[in-house]
Amino acid sequence: MDMSAINPVLLLASLIVAATPLLLAAIGELVVEKSGVLNLGVEGMMITGAICGFAIAVNTGSPLLGLLAAAMGGAVLSLLFAILTQFALANQVASGLALTLFGLGISALLGQGFQGEKAPAFPKTDIPLLSDIPAVGHILFSHDIVVYLAFLLTLGVWLVLKYTRVGLILRAVGENHDAAHALGYKVVRIRVLAIMFGGACAGLGGAYISLIRVPQWTEGMTAGIGWIALALVVFASWKPWRVLLGACLFGGVNVLQLNLQAAGFAIPVEYLAMSPYLITILVLVIMSADRSSAPASLGRSFHASQ
Amino acid sequence: MIRLEKRPQPSQLWTYLTPVLAVLLTMIAGGALFAFLGKDPFEAIRTIFWDPLFSEFAFYYRPQLLVKGAPLVLIAIGLSLGFRAGIWNIGAEGQYIVGAICGAGVALALYPMEAFWLFPAMVIAGALGGMLWAMIPALLKVKFGTNEILVSLMLVYVAENLLASMAVGLLKNPEGFGFPGSRNLQQYPSAHNAELITGSGMHWGVVAALIAVIFAYVLLNRHMLGFHIRLTGEAPRAARFAGVRPARLILFCLGTSGALAGMAGLFEVSGPSGQIGIDFGSGYGFTAIIVAFLGRLHPVGILLAGGLMALTYIGGEIAQSNLGLPSSAIQLFQGMLLFFLLAVDVLTNFRIRLTNKAEVA
Numbered sequence: 115m116d117m118s119a120i121n122p123v124l125l126l127a128s129l130i131v132a133a134t135p136l137l138l139a140a141i142g143e144l145v146v147e148k149s150g151v152l153n154l155g156v157e158g159m160m161i162t163g164a165i166c167g168f169a170i171a172v173n174t175g176s177p178l179l180g181l182l183a184a185a186m187g188g189a190v191l192s193l194l195f196a197i198l199t200q201f202a203l204a205n206q207v208a209s210g211l212a213l214t215l216f217g218l219g220i221s222a223l224l225g226q227g228f229q230g231e232k233a234p235a236f237p238k239t240d241i242p243l244l245s246d247i248p249a250v251g252h253i254l255f256s257h258d259i260v261v262y263l264a265f266l267l268t269l270g271v272w273l274v275l276k277y278t279r280v281g282l283i284l285r286a287v288g289e290n291h292d293a294a295h296a297l298g299y300k301v302v303r304i305r306v307l308a309i310m311f312g313g314a315c316a317g318l319g320g321a322y323i324s325l326i327r328v329p330q331w332t333e334g335m336t337a338g339i340g341w342i343a344l345a346l347v348v349f350a351s352w353k354p355w356r357v358l359l360g361a362c363l364f365g366g367v368n369v370l371q372l373n374l375q376a377a378g379f380a381i382p383v384e385y386l387a388m389s390p391y392l393i394t395i396l397v398l399v400i401m402s403a404d405r406s407s408a409p410a411s412l413g414r415s416f417h418a419s420q
Numbered sequence: 421m422i423r424l425e426k427r428p429q430p431s432q433l434w435t436y437l438t439p440v441l442a443v444l445l446t447m448i449a450g451g452a453l454f455a456f457l458g459k460d461p462f463e464a465i466r467t468i469f470w471d472p473l474f475s476e477f478a479f480y481y482r483p484q485l486l487v488k489g490a491p492l493v494l495i496a497i498g499l500s501l502g503f504r505a506g507i508w509n510i511g512a513e514g515q516y517i518v519g520a521i522c523g524a525g526v527a528l529a530l531y532p533m534e535a536f537w538l539f540p541a542m543v544i545a546g547a548l549g550g551m552l553w554a555m556i557p558a559l560l561k562v563k564f565g566t567n568e569i570l571v572s573l574m575l576v577y578v579a580e581n582l583l584a585s586m587a588v589g590l591l592k593n594p595e596g597f598g599f600p601g602s603r604n605l606q607q608y609p610s611a612h613n614a615e616l617i618t619g620s621g622m623h624w625g626v627v628a629a630l631i632a633v634i635f636a637y638v639l640l641n642r643h644m645l646g647f648h649i650r651l652t653g654e655a656p657r658a659a660r661f662a663g664v665r666p667a668r669l670i671l672f673c674l675g676t677s678g679a680l681a682g683m684a685g686l687f688e689v690s691g692p693s694g695q696i697g698i699d700f701g702s703g704y705g706f707t708a709i710i711v712a713f714l715g716r717l718h719p720v721g722i723l724l725a726g727g728l729m730a731l732t733y734i735g736g737e738i739a740q741s742n743l744g745l746p747s748s749a750i751q752l753f754q755g756m757l758l759f760f761l762l763a764v765d766v767l768t769n770f771r772i773r774l775t776n777k778a779e780v781a
Contacts, residue, residue, distance in 0.1 A: 197763070211709060215706060215755040216755035219755040220752050222751060385585065388581045402567065417424065
């Protein structure tokens with residue numbers, strides 16, 4: 115075993131890369147859950163985004179178009195969930211599961227011809243001046259544009275939820291949909307929009323994996339990241355900044371275990387590969403003591419007659 | 421303008437009709453999908469739903485129906501108990517894998533001893549393994565209020581890695597020339613879950629599935645515990661006043677579903693599959709979720725739904741080899757079924773009214 119093979123600067127830089135898909139999916143799901151909807155289909159939307167983005171990027175040669183297609187793919191799939199839960203008033207847990215199973219199936223079907231293909235390279239965007247800072251510059255300011263976008267999205271979601279009228283309405287719908295309805299807000303419309311935003315974010319997160327992090331297409335390649343993103347929202351007590359913190363933590367665990375695998379650490383590969391899931395469970399146990407910050411209407415169906 | 425009006429009580433008629441309607445809608449949408457893939461939709465649907473039962477080669481496919489259906493029914497029966505009470509065990513795939521590892525582990529530890537009690541001991545070990553794996557989310561939920569959905573699902577990934585580690589490590593066949601995978605239990609008479617009647621597909625797993633259906637039916641309709649499960653799902657507040665202890669219910673529902681999934685895994689590994697290998701996990705644990713809902717969480721319904729789902733598996737394989745239909749199309753087909761099922765379920769609880777003009781809601 116050779117610990118010196120692990121370079122801390124590269125490790126931290128790849129931590130950010132590993133954290134980005136998680137951050138994107140989790141911040142989207144945070145908005146959905148803030149509006150009072152529990153969408154368990156994150157994994158399905160991510161994998162659909164991953165293949166939509168990959169297919170379009172390979173066919174057009176433009177990774178940016180791929181990202182756009184991924185966001186749209188995720189949003190369209192989430193619309194199915196929205197129709198089921200908001201109009202047909204189906205159980206949200208079951209509908210989310212259905213979305214994941216459906217997404218895994220449709221992505222496998224769409225991805226048939228793309229096994230083994232290579233995605234067009236994604237350009238790195240060094241931020242001028244800042245990226246020249248030794249070590250820190252390489253870790254934080256020498257990434258692709260999606261990393262910065264994910265960070266700005268977190269900032270944006272935090273600002274909107276905390277300081278704007280739109281954010282207030284969204285939170286009102288999530289805390290008490292009957293009261294929000296009585297005040298004249300369109301509960302269903304707001305929730306559908308939130309669900310689609312979450313779908314687009316999850317799709318982007320998926321495409322980040324298939325276009326930038328791996329960059330290849332394999333069936334079921336998201337391997338539970340969507341579910342970890344769901345756990346992350348609980349971990350973060352529905353607060354955007356803590357989602358960022360959590361994403362970095364999980365990204366770090368994942369990168370560390372991959373590096374330990376590569377360095378030939380004395381623990382067998384399979385047990386190292388378990389660690390992100392085990393740590394997710396551990397974190398869930400620690401955080402589940404505090405349930406006060408969950409939106410009060412989370413997971414409940416709304417119908418104007420009730 | 422379409423308006424939904426809540427029914428005072430769920431409609432009895434639609435409760436029975438919705439699964440049929442969902443299957444029909446899935447056939448139509450699936451047919452469109454197959455047509456889009458350039459296959460004759462009528463031939464594809466006939467291949468999936470008709471050929472396994474009535475074609476000239478049906479004598480070969482009919483036994484497969486039992487082999488594929490048994491694990492689905494066994495797992496879905498367990499899941500349905502929890503789903504009825506709002507306890508969501510979606511990690512049956514993990515419990516299935518761990519059950520198989522534990523059960524096969526007993527046999528492989530005692531190899532090559534022949535004893536009449538070996539197979540029963542394996543069944544018990546498999547059930548215990550699955551149960552213990554399901555007890556992790558159950559105990560965490562009872563003790564700390566942790567979300568059982570996420571924990572049970574995370575444990576699927578842990579179980580898959582455990583399986584990979586077992587296949588190349590502890591349970592690897594010492595005479596396997598270095599290939600991953602355990603000894604083949606089909607060649608170990610005491611541990612082999614052989615067909616009870618040759619050529620029928622009937623093995624002990626099928627018997628266990630039928631017993632589970634009867635057991636679940638009696639439990640839900642004739643026993644206080646079953647009444648408590650139904651009550652908790654339908655009226656949680658009333659259940660609390662009636663003295664239902666939620667912790668006991670969580671432990672029972674998750675434990676039972678884990679034990680049944682573990683048994684399903686054991687019957688599979690000692691029979692049709694034969695060995696612990698890296699690709700042992702076959703997705704039965706997830707498909708069983710669809711089976712449970714398609715069967716309306718009712719034991720008899722699940723039996724029928726399990727048969728139907730087994731049919732799509734076998735028909736899908738035939739369509740794959742005869743028509744060149746991709747295997748993922750069948751996966752998508754099964755996913756669609758759950759979608760349509762949830763969508764048409766609105767008819768059970770709501771009346772659809774057509775009004776002439778938009779009203780002020």
